[in-house]
Amino acid sequence: MSSRRSGAIRALSHVVLSGFSILCILPLLLILSISLSKEMDLLTDGYALIPKTPTLEAYAMVFRHPDQLLSSYGVTITVTVAGTFFSLLITSMLAYVLSRRDYPLARKTSFFVFFPMLFSGGLVPWYILVARTLGMRDTLFALIVPYLVIPWFVLLMKGFLSSMPASILEAARIDGASEYRIFFRLVLPLNKPGIATVALFCALLYWNDYWLSLLFIQTTRTVSLQFLLFRIMSNIDFLTSALAIQAGVRTQVDLPQQSARMAMCILAAGPMMFVFPFFQKYFVKGLIVGAVKG
Amino acid sequence: MAAGREAQAVKTIRTIWKHRELVVLSLPGVLFLLVFSYIPLYGIVLPFKNFRYDLGFWKSPWVGFRNFAFLFGxxxxxxxxxxxxxxxxxxxxxxxxxxxxxxxxxxxxxxxxxxxxxxxxxxxxxxxxxxxxxxxxxxxxxxxxxxxxxxxxxxxxxxxxxxxxxxxxxxxxxxxxxxxxxxxxxxxxxxxxxxxxxxxxxxxxxxxxxxxxxxxxxxxxxxxxxxxxxxxxxxxxxxxxxxxxxxxxxxxxxxxxxxxxxxxxxxxxxxxxxxxxxxxxxxxxxxxxxxxxxxxxxxxxxxxxxxxxxx
Missing domain, CATH: 1.10.3720.10 (MetI-like)
Known part of the structure; x- marks a missing residue:
């Protein structure tokens, strides 16, 4: 293997790839460093990659009044778990039916499912439907329901299901098993890689979403993590109110706004940053099935 | 002609009935898309109306190309x-x-x-x-x-x-x-x-x-x-x-x-x-x-x- 590689190209590849890899990680370290810095240092010297006087002040302050953070965690986890579960169920049932070549309506149903990818009525009627007609504003439903069926996920799942050996299903049918039984007892258990991949895409979509919140959420009760971060970003006072700071500590130095903002970012985004890379291989698999074969 | 179409419809219904279990499996997804992707297609005519929430879609008055004229003007x-x-x-x-x-x-x-x-x-x-x-x-x-x-x-x-x-x-x-x-x-x-x-x-x-x-x-x-x-x-x-x-x-x-x-x-x-x-x-x-x-x-x-x- 190694003989076919010329040294110069390989060395150049290592330089470029490690350079870019560092660029991918460095910005996160900057956020981390700001969150660990003393507020006074940030005000006088600005942001730096290494904190001058490392301190946990910002985290201490966030944890003194963690109510909003915890409630946002609750919202995001609920939305992600429920959304991923129902989305997976509906998506895989639909994708399975589309993958059945002996089903005479498969082509028509396929067109029905994928046409919305090409043409839509625009944002306005959809917004009116969800917010007014279905009355989902300010409820968790608004954060879950609109993403339940994503045609691209159906396509991805169909790619996985199509590669399943037809002979197994044939055998089950000859034994007289119903379609439901075949789907839940055979297809789902045999399609674990496909389910894992689509589940990850789903979970990532729900976890990172703030678009639905931006459209449909006005209260402070159903604020997801991303939306909390978004609000803190657009209005730093929201941080102050989210942390329920009393009147006595309102000067900037007493209240480490700069560092606390970045600490919130780390606390909100951190867990996923550590969790998702472990599932990387499923993403890679999904990309291959979705892009090359799909 | 009419008889032919009728026969076609009967055939389709027979097909659906024969594969009803698969139809049922696909139904949640299909219904979802019907509601969230196909009903909003009425949006194509929305810009030709002066839409008002209080009047709703049907009662809002038509305004022709005025909205497009504003946008492109x-x-x-x-x-x-x-x-x-x-x-x-x-x-x-x-x-x-x-x-x-x-x-x-x-x-x-x-x-x-x-x-x-x-x-x-x-x-x-x-x-x-x-x-x-x-x-x-x-x-x-x-x-x-x-x-x-x-x-x-x-x-x-x-x-x-x-x-x-x-x-x-x-x-x-x-x-x-x-x-x-x-x-x-x-x-x-x-x-x-x-x-x-x-x-x-x-x-x-x-x-x-x-x-x-x-x-x-x-x-x-x-x-x-x-x-x-x-x-x-x-x-x-x-x-x-x-x-x-x-x-x-x-x-x-x-x-x-x-x-x-x-x-x-x-x-x-x-x-x-x-x-x-x-x-x-x-x-x-x-x-x-x-x-x-x-x-x-x-x-x-x-x-x-x-x-x-x-x-």
Whole structure:
């Protein structure tokens, strides 16, 4: 293997790839460093990659009044778990039916499912439907329901299901098993890689979403993590109110706004940053099935 | 004729009944799309009405082309179309080039290194755009941001980044590439892994250098994949990534000349200024023109690689 590689190209590849890899990680370290810095240092010297006087002040302050953070965690986890579960169920049932070549309506149903990818009525009627007609504003439903069926996920799942050996299903049918039984007892258990991949895409979509919140959420009760971060970003006072700071500590130095903002970012985004890379291989698999074969 | 149609209907019903279990399995998804994707198609006529929430869709008065006249009469339509198309075009071209280069480089190093690089390069993909906007703030904050601190250290004037549209096309291009390059590179890398090893071995025996092998084997054999992904992206050129344009710029009004795209315009008209007419007119403009672009892109794909066309 190694003989076919010329040294110069390989060395150049290592330089470029490690350079870019560092660029991918460095910005996160900057956020981390700001969150660990003393507020006074940030005000006088600005942001730096290494904190001058490392301190946990910002985290201490966030944890003194963690109510909003915890409630946002609750919202995001609920939305992600429920959304991923129902989305997976509906998506895989639909994708399975589309993958059945002996089903005479498969082509028509396929067109029905994928046409919305090409043409839509625009944002306005959809917004009116969800917010007014279905009355989902300010409820968790608004954060879950609109993403339940994503045609691209159906396509991805169909790619996985199509590669399943037809002979197994044939055998089950000859034994007289119903379609439901075949789907839940055979297809789902045999399609674990496909389910894992689509589940990850789903979970990532729900976890990172703030678009639905931006459209449909006005209260402070159903604020997801991303939306909390978004609000803190657009209005730093929201941080102050989210942390329920009393009147006595309102000067900037007493209240480490700069560092606390970045600490919130780390606390909100951190867990996923550590969790998702472990599932990387499923993403890679999904990309291959979705892009090359799909 | 009528009898023939009746027979057809009976046949369809028989088919459905025979496969009722499969119909039931597909029903939740189909009903969902019916409600959330097909009912909103009435939006095509929405811009021809002066929509009022209190009157509802049916009772709102017709206004003909007035909303479109307003949209295209202002310079908004030109600005958002230009920004959307040019920025997306730059995104697509640069992303294709960078991802392809990274994929070819990953192909040159050992498997173990690939995994390490992949993990690092994939990291930005997992971050939400909100988190990326925090990174941008840490870099571009007027008083404390790293960019201005570096400029100061070099003796240059610090810049008011969020007030000056000038550098933003480039900044957005960098952000988009940074976040997605790892993801796209993996797709091309997977394509490279699918190439038969024998080609390289034969080239090796003929004394071809690595560079020649890349030029004469890797790139030509990847070109179907490159073309398809490129054309699919072109098909969606009127659709901007809302999160990118809205969040990274912190929705700064001063940056609109360079960063306002159709999606941000539609959102603002709907939720901020409450101008349903303008919002739906821009939305339908995007939908209809976008539909023809995607049809054209698909036509080209079908010409080159029939098996990869969408329909």
């Amino acid at each position: 202002s310079d908004n339509a030109w600005r958002i179309t230009r920004n959307t198309v040019l920025l997306n075009l730059a995104f697509i071209l640069v992303m294709t080039g960078v991802a392809l280069a990274f994929a070819l480089m990953l192909f040159e190093v050992r498997r173990r290194s690939v995994r390490a690089y992949q993990t690092a390069m994939f990291l930005p993909y997992f971050l939400s755009w909100v988190v990326v906007s925090y990174i941008f703030l840490a870099l571009l904050d007027m008083d404390r941001g790293l960019a201005n601190r570096i400029l100061e250290a070099l003796g240059a004037e610090p810049r008011l980044w969020y007030n000056d549209p000038g550098p933003w096309p480039l900044l957005l291009l960098l952000a988009n590439t940074w976040k997605g390059a790892g993801y796209s590179a993996i797709i091309y890398y997977a394509g490279l892994m699918n190439i038969d090893r024998e080609y390289y071995e034969a080239a090796e025996i003929d004394g071809a250098t690595r560079f020649q092998q890349i030029r004469k084997i890797s790139i030509p054999l990847l070109s179907p994949l490159i073309t398809i992904l490129f054309l699919l992206a072109i098909g969606r050129i009127l659709y901007g990534n809302f999160d990118l344009f809205y969040n990274l710029t912190r929705n700064s009004t001063l940056l609109y000349p360079a960063t306002d795209v159709i999606d941000t315009f539609v959102y603002r008209a709907l939720r901020v200024t409450g101008d349903i007419g303008m919002s739906s007119a821009a939305g339908i403009y995007q939908s209809v023109v976008g539909f023809f672009i995607v049809l054209a892109a698909n036509l080209v794909v079908r010409r080159i690689h029939p098996e990869n066309s969408l329909f």
